[in-house]
Amino acid sequence: MITNEDTAQAPHWLQRVLIGRNPKRTFVRMAVLMTICFVVFKFVLVPVHVDGGSMLPTYKANGVNFVNRLSYLSHEPRRGDVVAIGLQAGEHVMYMKRIVGLPGETVAFHKGRIFINGKPLDEPYVKLPCDWEHEPEQVGTDYYYVVGDNRDMPWEDHTHGKAARNYIVGKVLL
């Protein structure tokens, strides 16, 4: 049996849908969730929008991905890692590239294949044809040689080369 008193105490259905039965608890939950989201997406997993085709076919333009800022806390970047590289002015725009050369190595291109210290590098992720030719280039200490997976574009139009370790923001997650 429902009395008038019960009806008066029960929250309106719209209030229940929007802010729940206990508004105070809902606001605390919202605050906690917002704080967690802010910390995670600002300092741990940075969401990025992929623009351009230099990482084709691995990453297509207009995709969404995440950069894990914590991936290189315990170890240094490894060959084959796809990383986000911040620019000198900031990190609102970043390059997405694959690490092919490690500090101290020499990197060369011959008939479209990468040679590390004179030995060819197996790159199963490169699917598009490539005819790049480039003399061996020494990678400095604390630098990494990065290049995109799409080598079908002209050498001049493809941003690649040596990037300082401190500009590597993190590893691309997906």
Next chain:
Amino acid sequence: MKVWVIRCIVAGVLVGLGFWGWRVFFPSPEEMIRKRLNEIARVASFSSKEGLLAKAWNANALGEFFTLDVQVTIDVPGTQHTISGRDELLQAVVGARAEGGSLSIEFPDIKVVVAPDGNSAVVNLTAKGKVSRQQETYVQELRMRMTRIKRDWLINQVETAKTIS
């Protein structure tokens, strides 16, 4: 509510307003430079609907952001070019606008280092440009040197910068 709580709130609001007012009326050199660069991005952008008069007016307006002896050195794949002086720069800008289409420029990242004397600054910025009828967005890193002349900050050197080289 106790009186001291109200006094604290009023004092906090006054301090906040004072801080905001100070920043608005006496901006730091860094804030002035950022504002100036955002103005440049706005003036440098143009749409395909812009008339001839507007094109000429905006091109001239862009010139006011540079010193007379500005040096612009562009070194991007396939193009190496140096522009010396504001007149040559204006010619290049007018030429680019005359080709038609539209251009949208923004500077998502601006890093300003003001010299200790407060009269010059080095600015690293990321420029993002979108040209009409092209899907891809162009990104270019630039390094600028700016000089304070009276109350204005003018650009006297522009060069391309590269994080990956």
